[in-house]
Amino acid sequence: MTEPLLKVKGLKKYFPIHRGMLGKVSGQVKAVDDVSFYVNKGETLGIVGESGCGKSTTGRMLMRLLEPTEGSIEFDGKLLSDLSKEEMRKARREIQMVFQDPYASLNPRHSIGKILEEPLIVHGIGDARERKKKVIEFLEIVGLSSYHAKRYPHQFSGGQRQRIGIARALMTNPKLIIADEPVSALDVSIQAQVLNLMQDLQKELKLTYIFIAHDLGVVRHISDRVGVMYLGKMVELADSESLYSNPLHPYSKALLSAVPVPDPNFTREQILIKGDIPSPSNPPTGCTFHTRCPFKMEICTKVVPVLTEVEKGHSVACHLYNEQGQQ
Secondary structure (H helix, E strand, O other): OOOOOEEEEEEEEEEEEEEOOOOEEEEEEEEEEEEEEEEOOOOEEEEEOOOOOOHHHHHHHHOOOOOOOEEEEEEOOEEHHHOOHHHHHHHOOOEEEEOOOOOOOOOOOOOHHHHHHHHHHHOOOOOHHHHHHHHHHHHHHOOOOHHHHHOOHHHOOHHHHHHHHHHHHHOOOOOEEEEEOOOOOOOHHHHHHHHHHHHHHHHHHOOEEEEEEOOHHHHHHHOOEEEEEEOOEEEEEEEHHHHHHOOOOHHHHHHHHOOOOOOOOOOOOOOOOOOOOOOOOOOOOOOOOOOOOOOOOHHHHOOOOOOEEEEOOEEEOOHHHOHHHOO
């Protein structure tokens, strides 16, 4: 078996809370709290969860746009956490990101040609003529035309801007692309076009994706494996088919029961989660989901469940599935 392209172990990100005139640290927001996973070459790992669960923070830490508080990130045999700023800058040639808001991530003062050429200049790839040729090549790959290079971001629709964002991420021939909610700001019809484009590019250019989203329907369409996050922790990790046909964690079950099915005769029991998400600055003891879980046991309030493989390739962090509380 080949080594995974990316290995993440015990990843944490705590943001300090400053209070008072002197800005004393009075607590911490546990945005990501002990997350571990791996991604194999050529596959798509989907990461899903409600807003504020830490999925985007995880994506930004993988590129070291945010520095992890703790934990290790190993990419293609290199420990990213050990690299200097200059070495990390070089490593980013192989890890690129597609951002959620295609307009905010494109410089409005630069033409599309200049925006796409910039990664090549930063990494010292090719001369001026080769760079211009590559800009046109990648515009055409993502379904735009060569004359679009002279235009500016405001002259494009949301779907076209996201295609430009994808083209920019591809310019340096990366091995891994982290897509942070790349279609959530787009119309449903445009979402399908962008997702199909991403899948075609993955086959053509042998790409590996981490696809971050809150829409389970979108994630199912594109992902080989899916990780479900809740309040900074990974609560379930399985291949896409297993997770959608047999979710194990109560939170995953509730999320999937809320996904609309385009069939008027289809009925399904909807699992309602009561209460609000606890504050990440003061998470509950034990299992962070126990305050809203319909299956809460005594052990859930005291002991943090560990992400454990309960079926082949299907891991869950829930006391319903361990020795103390076999389901």
